[in-house]
Amino acid sequence: MELTLNEKKLLVALGPAGSADAATLAERMETRREAVVQYANLASERGLVDVEKHVSRQYVLTEEGRAYAGRGLPERQVLESFEETIPMRDLQAHPLAKIAIxxxxxxxxxxxRDGVVQKTGNAALGxxxxxxxxxxxxxxxxxxEGVADLARRGLVEEVETVAYTVSITPRGRELLAGGLDLREEVGTLTREQILSGEWKNLPLRRYDVTKLPKRAYPGKTHPYQRLLDEMRRVLFDMGFEEMAGGIVQSSFWNFDALFQPQDHPAREMQDTFFLGERWPLPAGYERVRDMHEHGGETSSTGWGGTWSAEKAKQCVLRTHTTSLSIQHLAAHPNPPVRAFCIGRVYRREAIDPTHLAEFEQLEGIVMDEGVNFRHLLGFLKEFYAKMGFEKVRFRPGYFPYTEPSVEPEVYVDGLGWVELGGAGIFREEVTAPFGIEHPVLAWGLGISRVAMLKLGLRDLRQLYRSDVEWIRETPTYGGRR
Structure with a gap:
């Protein structure tokens, strides 16, 4: 049997006694305890030694616990600091009063009672x-008894100690009795040793090519971030530029500029995170007001009623990235415009495997002369095809700020047709107040749902958990881990 030098040294270190703990063997072999355990496990696979693992758990003082060591728990220290009674005001001056009382x-x-603390006379040691x-x-x-109470208070913490005992087997004793060659093995040959033929007489280290190497986990990008980066690359390749903006938006840009009526259900507290801040309205807001009240200078009749400037000033956590699209268009009213945004949005949702209160949305807009509904469908089909979804279809939808509107769906094996967002052409009521005279194609897609499909997840929350094992095991594109 061909043994490594370290296995031979381990058998010799076990000696006549035939058994020892890893720490003792480490001293005898002049190496680390962890190395002894490694050598022992290799020898165990050959049946030369037996390895026993012993796990013990004990409790030690935490930093806070050490502060009380020798003086007692805070409540005992405070109790012994006064006689039978003391005004609460005076007792609160004790540095441990907040904990002890x-x-x-x-x-x-x-x-x-009545601001006075009185001892009950019942303060036996617990x-x-x-x-x-x-x-x-x-x-x-x-x-x-009592240790669990200390642990709940954060005064002690559990520590685990692992020890190993290594014992030689009859097979190991047989090899030890036959004598072992303890010459240092050669792991790397020099040029001179090869040319001279000296290597033939050297004790060469044996290698088992059937053994798998220790698995290495290099740094890697989070799977969800990789998907976001891929979407950006796809859109850049399609000729889009990226736009950005703050997560806090005024109701004017988040709702009113998109022709969403001020009494729309989405503006209710149960659907939107409203903030205490109020932002001033931009110059020219009157055109948006007129559009809501009577349709402005278009053929629209608007929503009627009286538009509230105060309601439009109220800030919210953006409920969609479309608020960035209309601001980008207001700043760039002339064609061509081709822009996208990947950003987080916030809605008051009951959290479950398929819904979160915050998630990422992909927003895209195209404004140019002569673009139409067929161009919109073409952009969406091209994007989804580049993301790996071969079958795409569209069904009619409704959104307050687009007309016509569609909901794109992709076909996923095992799930069927899955809806992935909304799209349409901005209504005249949205574009006219900002002097935009050409059609605007717009879409908003739920990225997290795309991520679930691409990564094979059943729970949306997995995308946001700090699960190192999942990150390690999730293949990168191309099948590499």
């Missing part, structure tokens, strides 16, 4: 104090 009342040591005294004196204790 509640515990003294909970344990029934004191009563408080299991938690006894346990605290033991751990303070010995440095560590095993689980026992």
């Amino acid at each position: 509640g515990w003294m009342r909970k344990k029934g040591w004191v009563t408080i 299991p938690d104090e006894t346990a605290f005294a033991r751990v303070s004196e010995t440095g560590a204790v095993e689980d026992g």
Whole structure:
């Protein structure tokens, strides 16, 4: 049997006794304890030694616990700082009062009436104090009465100690008795050793080519971030520029500029996160007001009623990135415009596997002479095809700021047709107040749903968890991990 030098040294270190713990073997072999465990596991696979793992759990003082060591728990220290009664005002001057008063009342040591704290005379040592005294004196204790209470208070914490015992087997004794060659092995040959033929007489280190190497986990981009980056690359390749804006928007840009009526259900508190701030309205807001009230200078009749400037000033966490699209168009009213945004939006949702209160949305707009509904469908089909969805279809939809409107769907094996957002052509009521005279194609897509489909997830929350194992195991594009 061909053994490595380290396996041979391990058998020799076990010696006549035939058994020792990893720490003792590490001293004998002049190496690290972790290395001994590694050598022992290799020798165990050959049946030369047996390896036993021993796990013990003990409790030690936390930083806060060490501050009380030798003096007792805070409630005991405060209790012993006064006689039978003391005004609450005076007791609160004690540095531990904030912690201790509640515990003294909970344990029934004191009563408080009319601003006076009085001892009850019932303050015997409890299991938690006894346990605290033991751990303070010995440095560590095993689980026992009162320890759990200290752990809940953050005064002690559990530490795990792992020890290994290595024992030689009859097979190992047989090899040891036959004598072992302990010459240092050669792992790397020099040029001179190869040319001279010296290598033929050297004790070469044996390598097992069937053994898998230790798995390496290099740094990698989060799978969801990779998908966002891929979407950006696709849109850049399609000739789009990226736009950006703050997550806090005025109701004017988030709702009113998009011709969403001020009594629309989406503006209710149960659907939108409203903030205390109010922002001034932009110059020319009167054209948006007129559009809402009577249709402005277009053939539209608007929504009627009286438009409230105060309601338009109220700030919200943006409910969609379309608020950025209309601002971009207001700043660039002349064609051509081809822009996109990937940003987080916020809605008051009940959180479950398919709904979150915040998520990413992809917003896209195209404004140019002569663009029409067929161009919109073409842009969407091209984008989804580049994202790996071969089958795409559209069904009619309704949105307050587009007409006509569609909801794109992609076909996913095992799930069927899945809706992935909304799209349409901005209504004249949206574009006219900002002097935009050409059609604007617009769409908003739920990126998180695309991510679930691409990554094979069943729970949307997985995208936002700090799950290192999932990140390690999720392949990068091309099948690499």
